[in-house]
Amino acid sequence: MVQLTNISDKENVNMSGKNIGDASSKLPLSRVKTIMKSSPNVDSIGAEVIFTVSKCTEIFLQFMSLGGLKRCNSQKLLDYKGIAELVNTDDKLNFLSEVLPRKMTFREAKKLLQTPDDDDASESSDEA
Amino acid sequence: MAEKVEDLNLPLSVITRIVKDSLPNGTNVSKEARTALARAASVFILYITSTANDIATKSSRKTINTNDVLKALEETEFDEFMEPLSASITEFRKNAQEKKNRLSTGKKSLENGDGKADTSSKSVEEIEDDDEEEEENA
Numbered sequence: 001m002v003q004l005t006n007i008s009d010k011e012n013v014n015m016s017g018k019n020i021g022d023a024s025s026k027l028p029l030s031r032v033k034t035i036m037k038s039s040p041n042v043d044s045i046g047a048e049v050i051f052t053v054s055k056c057t058e059i060f061l062q063f064m065s066l067g068g069l070k071r072c073n074s075q076k077l078l079d080y081k082g083i084a085e086l087v088n089t090d091d092k093l094n095f096l097s098e099v100l101p102r103k104m105t106f107r108e109a110k111k112l113l114q115t116p117d118d119d120d121a122s123e124s125s126d127e128a
Numbered sequence: 129m130a131e132k133v134e135d136l137n138l139p140l141s142v143i144t145r146i147v148k149d150s151l152p153n154g155t156n157v158s159k160e161a162r163t164a165l166a167r168a169a170s171v172f173i174l175y176i177t178s179t180a181n182d183i184a185t186k187s188s189r190k191t192i193n194t195n196d197v198l199k200a201l202e203e204t205e206f207d208e209f210m211e212p213l214s215a216s217i218t219e220f221r222k223n224a225q226e227k228k229n230r231l232s233t234g235k236k237s238l239e240n241g242d243g244k245a246d247t248s249s250k251s252v253e254e255i256e257d258d259d260e261e262e263e264e265n266a
Binding site for chain 2: 022023026027028031032034035036038039040041042043044045046047048049051052053055056057058059060061062063064065066068069075076077078079080082083084087091092095096099100
């Protein structure tokens with residue numbers, strides 16, 4: 001669908017079917033900037049850096065979606081379980097493990113709480 | 129800048145579009161999965177920003193440049209993103225250069241301009257106020 005837009009876009013479409021390599025950001029750059037600035041000790045950020053991070057996040061979302069779907073029971077529906085599974089099995093996604101924890105049933109949580117020797121597990125079930 | 133917590137959320141509609149574009153046609157995405165991915169994206173931005181900021185600080189620079197972001201990706205093991213990303217950066221620089229030329233040559237270059245370049249340079253304009261030196265640094 002992007003193929004017809006203009007000549008300068010052509011190479012990007014070839015690079016990746018999902019037109020990842022183009023110069024327009026799908027995410028709102030002003031919002032990306034706000035999020036970046038909320039990080040401590042970050043004051044001014046150049047336009048190119050904001051664009052780079054924004055594009056990077058698009059690629060990240062693609063990575064998460066495809067990886068999450070692979071871990072879903074049905075290949076027709078991407079659900080939370082698949083994403084949480086991906087987050088908790090891929091080491092480089094460790095930074096998300098508290099944001100997107102694996103879900104457990106109350107029964108499972110209770111069982112975990114009752115096994116005092118497993119410290120880590122009981123802690124995380126507390127938070128969840 | 130970020131006065132409300134909602135200011136740190138990315139619009140769900142945009143997230144959904146990006147996610148659906150990445151998945152095979154006809155795949156559905158549950159509501160919970162969408163909000164989870166939106167949250168993950170916000171946290172990812174912060175994660176990369178703070179890693180890149182550390183890299184800049186280590187080389188005693190105050191502002192993050194594009195190379196810091198690329199190094200941050202390497203450090204966080206997301207190096208697989210670098211290839212598609214560098215294509216976008218090249219495109220972005222080309223557009224920025226074109227825009228510069230257009231401004232200096234005036235109306236003449238209007239005919240080369242296309243809608244796409246215009247929209248992207250518009251959004252660049254909005255945020256360019258901070259500092260433009262970054263482009264040269266990178």
